[in-house]
Structures are given as C-alpha cells and as structure tokens.
Amino acid sequence: MTLTAAPAVAAALDLLSGRPLVVLTGAGLSTDSGIPDYRGPGAPRRLPMTYQEFVSGAEARQRYWARSHLGWSRMRAASPNAGHDALAALDPTLLITQNVDGLHEAAGSRSLVALHGRIADVVCLGCRRTSSRAALQELLATSNPGWIERHASVASNPDGDVELEETDGFVVPDCAECGGMLKPDVVFFGENVPAHRVARCYDAVEALGDDGVLLVAGSSLTVMSGLRFVKRAASRGTPVVIVNRGETRGDPLATCKLEVGCSEFLVELCRRVSRFGGNALAPNQETPRISGESPSP
Numbered sequence: 001m002t003l004t005a006a007p008a009v010a011a012a013l014d015l016l017s018g019r020p021l022v023v024l025t026g027a028g029l030s031t032d033s034g035i036p037d038y039r040g041p042g043a044p045r046r047l048p049m050t051y052q053e054f055v056s057g058a059e060a061r062q063r064y065w066a067r068s069h070l071g072w073s074r075m076r077a078a079s080p081n082a083g084h085d086a087l088a089a090l091d092p093t094l095l096i097t098q099n100v101d102g103l104h105e106a107a108g109s110r111s112l113v114a115l116h117g118r119i120a121d122v123v124c125l126g127c128r129r130t131s132s133r134a135a136l137q138e139l140l141a142t143s144n145p146g147w148i149e150r151h152a153s154v155a156s157n158p159d160g161d162v163e164l165e166e167t168d169g170f171v172v173p174d175c176a177e178c179g180g181m182l183k184p185d186v187v188f189f190g191e192n193v194p195a196h197r198v199a200r201c202y203d204a205v206e207a208l209g210d211d212g213v214l215l216v217a218g219s220s221l222t223v224m225s226g227l228r229f230v231k232r233a234a235s236r237g238t239p240v241v242i243v244n245r246g247e248t249r250g251d252p253l254a255t256c257k258l259e260v261g262c263s264e265f266l267v268e269l270c271r272r273v274s275r276f277g278g279n280a281l282a283p284n285q286e287t288p289r290i291s292g293e294s295p296s297p
Ligand SMILES: NC(=O)c1ccc[n+]([C@@H]2O[C@H](COP(=O)([O-])OP(=O)(O)OC[C@H]3O[C@@H](n4cnc5c(N)ncnc54)[C@H](O)[C@@H]3O)[C@@H](O)[C@H]2O)c1
Pocket: 025, 026, 027, 028, 029, 030, 031, 032, 035, 036, 037, 038, 039, 040, 041, 098, 099, 100, 101, 102, 116, 158, 159, 218, 219, 220, 221, 222, 223, 243, 244, 245, 246, 247, 260, 261, 262, 263
C-alpha cells in the first residue's frame, strides 16, 4: 500500500494542509542522512557525556574531544535528506529542532530554532567567545597527527561521537584568548536550554491556537526539552500530529500518531500543500525526492 492510501496518513495530511504549522524534529529525521539516532530500534545503548562530567577534569575532556574528533569528521560529511528539503519548502511558522547536526540550516530552513545548539560551533567556558568547529578540527588534527587514520575502523555513535575507549595521549587545545575550556556549543545532558530559545518556541506554539497544528517528526520525545511543547500545545487545545517509527512520550497527547518514515511523510505533505495552492514550493522548484523514487509527474 502506498503511504497516502493509508487512511490515518490521509487524515493527517487533511488536518495539516492549509493551517499554520510549528514543526518539532528529532534525531529520527536525520537517520535517512546516515546519522544514527539514540533510541530507534537497534540503536546502541549508551549514555552521552554529561556537562558535569565534561567539566570534571582534563581526562574527561580528553575522552570527549578524542572521540568527537573522529565522530565530527563523519557527521560533517552528511547532507540534508528529502525530509529536510520538504521542511525547508514548507516553511512553517517555526521549525524547532532538537538536532545538532546543522542539516535544517544546510537545507535552507528559514524560521528555525536549534534548541540544543549546533555541533559545528564551539564555545569557551571561560570568556564565552564562540568559534567554528571547522577551525578547531584543524587544530585538533595538527595537534594529533594521524589520529583519524589510526582509528578509521571505529563505529559511529549519534551526536558526532564514536566507540573508542583508548583516548590517552590525545592533545586538547584550550581557548587561544583566555586559556579556558573549549566545549562544543551544544546543550549537554545536565545543562539547560537557553531561556530565550525556549521562550521563542513557546510563543510560536501558543500562537497556533485552534487554527494551527503542532507536527512532531522523528523524535521519541524522551527528553522534556521537546515534550514540553507537545504538552503546551495539547493544554491549549491545539491538535498535535506525531510522525515517528516507535513509541513516543507524547503519544497519549497526540490527536494523530503515524508510525511511518518521516522523510516520506514530509514529502507527501509538501506535495499536498503545493497542490492546494500553498506556498510550499516555488514555481520552478522540484518536489524533494525520496531516495530511490522517481519525482512525481
Ligand atoms: N542528528 C542529530 O543531531 C542527533 C542525533 C542523535 C541524538 N541527538 C540529540 O539527542 C537527543 C535525542 O532525542 P530525539 O527525540 O531527537 O531522538 P531519539 O533518538 O530519542 O528518537 C528518535 C526516534 O525517531 C525514530 N526514527 C528513526 N528514524 C526514523 C525515520 N526515518 N522515520 C520515522 N521515525 C524514525 C526512532 O525510532 C526513535 O523513536 C536530541 O535532543 C538531540 O539533541 C541529535
């Protein structure tokens, strides 16, 4: 059966078409770009480093940066998939992402809050100066010659991390300005999302009222960071549509829950909105393509 032939999918497309949208995305949206999620079937059981552990001492940071040096060189090679392209074309009132991979930015999404920051940015915990991860990556490479080549076979984890236990001897640079600790500018477990980002998302969700819909794509909603927007929408009577393979913590609050691929669904939504006179696709813009599928006539 095709995606659109499923009655629940057709009902969700009807509900979403022609209404103001806020979209919340998670790691499941980037699995089609080859970046693993945390909690999908077959995802490795692992706990990412907490903020408290990161600042606990030089050894923890050595462990973090040695692994991340390998992991980021892989994550940065990923490209947006059809789901990212469809969301850029749909141009919702606000796109909230829990992802740190920068793929919504790369796809050209305009109204975007990267709730947990971007792995491509680095912040100094001493002077708060931010810098680019690409520049730090070069410094890490010159300070640790041959590291990537020697560990080419280790497996990738989500979040730009890899499976690597032996990280002794890895040289970690400090801030060139103040000698402070450098940290990726992403929200670690144990840290809070900056209040101004949360406030912007709540404002957009509340503005949906009865007219709009909150659409969640590819998130288990395990962390409160994303779940709170679903709770807020539901408490205001705004319909919530969740598109996720597997259970989510928001399921009891959803008006409609679909266990289908999120890229495929978003491409269909994009087609539907453009057919109904929405502004999802510019006149000469091609419909985003699901890999392996021909563009529709
Ligand atoms: N790409 C990234 O930037 C990335 C990757 C992993 C983790 N993280 C971080 O970790 C946290 C993880 O929470 P989360 O809720 O975003 O992710 P999660 O891993 O908890 O949940 C992802 C969900 O998506 C589903 N899924 C996977 N591929 C799918 C597909 N193609 N179609 C439909 N569903 C699919 C999985 O079954 C799972 O339920 C986030 O806060 C994020 O900051 C980021």
